[in-house]
Amino acid sequence: MHLETQCLHAGYEPGNGDPRALPIYQSTTYKYDSTEHVGQLFDLSVPGHMYSRISNPTVSAVEDKIAALEGGVGALCTSSGQAATLIALLNILCSGDHFISTSTIYGGTINLFAVTMKRMGIDVTFVDPNASEEEIQKEFRPNTKAVFGETIANPAIVVLDIEKFARIAHANDVPLFIDNTFATPFLCRPFEFGADIVIHSTTKYMDGHAVQVGGAIVDSGRFDWTCGKFPMFTEPDDSYHGLIYTKDFGNAAFITKARVQLMRDLGSCMTANAAFLLNLGLETLPLRIAKHSENANAVAHYLASCPKIATVNYPTLEGDPSFDLAKHYLPKGCSGVIAFTMKGGREAAIRFIDSLKLASLVVHVADIRTCVLHPASSTHRQLTDEQLVAAGINPGLIRLSCGLEHIDDILEDIRQALEQV
Numbered sequence: 001m002h003l004e005t006q007c008l009h010a011g012y013e014p015g016n017g018d019p020r021a022l023p024i025y026q027s028t029t030y031k032y033d034s035t036e037h038v039g040q041l042f043d044l045s046v047p048g049h050m051y052s053r054i055s056n057p058t059v060s061a062v063e064d065k066i067a068a069l070e071g072g073v074g075a076l077c078t079s080s081g082q083a084a085t086l087i088a089l090l091n092i093l094c095s096g097d098h099f100i101s102t103s104t105i106y107g108g109t110i111n112l113f114a115v116t117m118k119r120m121g122i123d124v125t126f127v128d129p130n131a132s133e134e135e136i137q138k139e140f141r142p143n144t145k146a147v148f149g150e151t152i153a154n155p156a157i158v159v160l161d162i163e164k165f166a167r168i169a170h171a172n173d174v175p176l177f178i179d180n181t182f183a184t185p186f187l188c189r190p191f192e193f194g195a196d197i198v199i200h201s202t203t204k205y206m207d208g209h210a211v212q213v214g215g216a217i218v219d220s221g222r223f224d225w226t227c228g229k230f231p232m233f234t235e236p237d238d239s240y241h242g243l244i245y246t247k248d249f250g251n252a253a254f255i256t257k258a259r260v261q262l263m264r265d266l267g268s269c270m271t272a273n274a275a276f277l278l279n280l281g282l283e284t285l286p287l288r289i290a291k292h293s294e295n296a297n298a299v300a301h302y303l304a305s306c307p308k309i310a311t312v313n314y315p316t317l318e319g320d321p322s323f324d325l326a327k328h329y330l331p332k333g334c335s336g337v338i339a340f341t342m343k344g345g346r347e348a349a350i351r352f353i354d355s356l357k358l359a360s361l362v363v364h365v366a367d368i369r370t371c372v373l374h375p376a377s378s379t380h381r382q383l384t385d386e387q388l389v390a391a392g393i394n395p396g397l398i399r400l401s402c403g404l405e406h407i408d409d410i411l412e413d414i415r416q417a418l419e420q421v
């Protein structure tokens with residue numbers, strides 16, 4: 001079925017007389033007839049819910065929907081996008097391991113990689129997403145176990161050459177992780193271009209209404225974890241009587257291990273209420289993301305024509321560095337997020353933002369309402385100037401997330417704010 005249909009129907013099929021809308025199973029626990037059955041659940045030898053930290057029927061329905069939308073074999077919802085990234089990587093990386101990430105990624109992810117995971121003994125090397133395959137290959141070490149990038153980088157709006165990164169990762173027998181938050185599966189399905197694991201901050205377009213923080217990990221089921229580099233998938237897990245993930249769960253080894261081992265131990269689960277709200281967002285995702293993209297395309301062209309604007313980053317603009325990549329990876333649109341700089345630099349950016357009347361200044365993107373942010377003084381203020389430049393962020397950069405208001409009202413607000421600069 002088409003994505004529009006799956007957004008409405010995948011994951012939950014009510015039987016005769018069942019509620020039409022996805023029910024909220026507000027229960028931490030599940031009742032059983034026998035201790036024998038509970039024992040089997042704990043051995044993972046029969047499917048079923050044990051405890052809502054590990055799985056819950058409302059959350060499961062949404063996980064199945066997201067897996068269907070991305071074309072994966074399974075998904076795991078998490079309490080936030082940050083938790084999704086951390087759990088996905090810790091599922092294959094240990095202290096002493098190394099991985100490669102593009103430098104143009106979300107500021108929170110840079111902190112996670114460069115500060116917190118480093119402290120755990122996991123080392124990262126950041127690479128320019130536009131570096132050649134040879135240059136990126138030079139960064140591989142014997143202990144390199146993963147490659148990470150974002151489909152549309154937040155906030156620089158750089159489109160990733162997913163096929164290039166998949167080729168490099170696979171030539172080194174390691175998986176490619178793609179944060180597909182901004183694109184959503186409606187604009188791009190990274191598995192079709194060779195990605196192995198997809199991550200989402202569902203807080204953004206998937207929810208879309210700025211009501212619930214959440215995340216998701218999706219497994220393509222295609223990476224060969226028996227290639228020799230990932231013994232945790234092929235050697236017995238003592239915490240489950242020696243089961244072997246690749247043997248017992250086949251091509252769902254990655255997502256099963258993430259759930260029954262890491263979600264069990266780290267506990268950053270999505271709640272049933274959060275999943276219910278996320279599901280409401282997912283039902284209208286195709287309509288919203290198409291309109292967000294259409295409005296952003298119009299705003300980007302308008303900004304590009306304004307004399308007070310120095311640069312506009314939006315991949316549908318002729319001459320944008322990501323123009324060709326976007327044609328290939330994002331033919332249906334490039335989301336609602338635009339990055340631009342003012343000729344007057346940091347001061348002009350602040351004056352512009354403070355003069356907006358319709359667009360709200362918020363620490364968020366991908367909302368139905370137009371919103372704006374100055375990364376250098378907010379989400380990325382912890383980065384040094386060098387790191388800012390590596391992440392594609394000029395101190396005067398403005399991130400504008402186009403909402404679903406009438407395009408003329410969005411343009412008028414920008415026009416009057418530019419007049420104040």
Ligand SMILES: *Cc1c(COP(=O)(O)O)cnc(C)c1O
Pocket residue numbers: 080081082083106108109150154179181182200201202203204213214215
């Ligand atoms: C927001 C965001 C995250 C982090 O997600 P949270 O839900 O805020 O934890 C990760 N990646 C990208 C691209 C994001 O925009």
